Amino acid sequence: MTQTLPTPLKAAGLMVLAGACFALVNIGLQSATMLHGASAPTVTFWQYLIALLFYIPWIWRNRLAVLTTRQILAHVLRVALAVGGVQLWTLGLAHVPIWQAIALILLSPFFVTIGAGLVLREEVSLQRWGAVIVGIIGGMVILSPWSDHFQIAALLPVAAAALWAASSVVTKQLTHRDSTETVTIYLLLLLSPANALLAVGSGFALPEGTLWLVIGAGLLTALAQHTLVRAYTLADAAFLQPYDHLKLLFNVGLGALVFGFLPDGNMWLGTALILVASAYLLSHEVRTRPGSTAQGA
DSSP states (O other): OOOOOOHHHHHHHHHHHHHHHHHHHHHHHHIIIIITOOOHHHHHHHHHHHHHHHHHHHHHHTHHHHTTOSOHHHHHHHHHHHHHHHHHHHHHHTTSOHHHHHHHHTTHHHHHHHHHHHTSOOOOOHHHHHHHHHHHHHHHHHHOTTSTTOOGGGHHHHHHHHHHHHHHHHHHHHTTTSOHHHHHHHHHHHHHHHHHHHHTTTOSOOOTTOHHHHHHHHHHHHHHHHHHHHHHHHSOHHHHHHHHTHHHHHHHHHHHHHHOOOOOHHHHHHHHHHHHHHHHHHHHHHHHSTTOOOOOO
16 A cells, blocks of 8 residues: 655655755856856846746646736736846856855845835834844855955845845735736746847857756756745645755755855854744744745745
């Protein structure tokens, strides 16, 4: 008799798998841009076009959902923010160690909180503002702008985190009136054309030796998104958050193995501050909004 895994264990496994896939994607992107000199906009265009092609059958089956929206401008804004985040993220990977980039992207939840308070006018408690401040201090420790080794390019992952957070805030507004299918399909359909416009200046040709890296990154992006969404359908964000943070270890390990990037002490201290603050934000959300769930990308 075949035994099936308990649902929470299955969800945790899917989250870990998604984190591992994203780590491999980052290695592929950094190899293509940092080692082979590929243009970040070009790599991003092909990565998400390949991921889009993977989703075409699903989009075709759900095509009617696209026609139900009355928030087209908000969808365009959301995609523009997401495109900016993706482009800055890939550009950042071309210049900074992967451990630093992935640690700084963990700042995204704090930018979401700032956006919820300042843009959506949601009530944000003093405790949550305190957690935001602690998280930002953690980011400053990782960046170490007072150090001689600081480079402006290190701010690119921070900017990517801010844009992705802004995209999340717009997404929250969209889901008040549109279905999840509508929001997802608009993102997938508009992302590749927007990336194509940004890639025009650098051209669409990939340097020799990068084709399979980019194809792999595209397919792994689709797999990571699929497993991530599936994990969130099986368990809530509070349960999955610790497993999501394992992606940091995957990225640090692969970065050291492939590129020889070894984190310094500031990374561990800053990351600890960010993780403690984000754990507090999440636990506060669970206490104040019982039964609520969240989805991430």
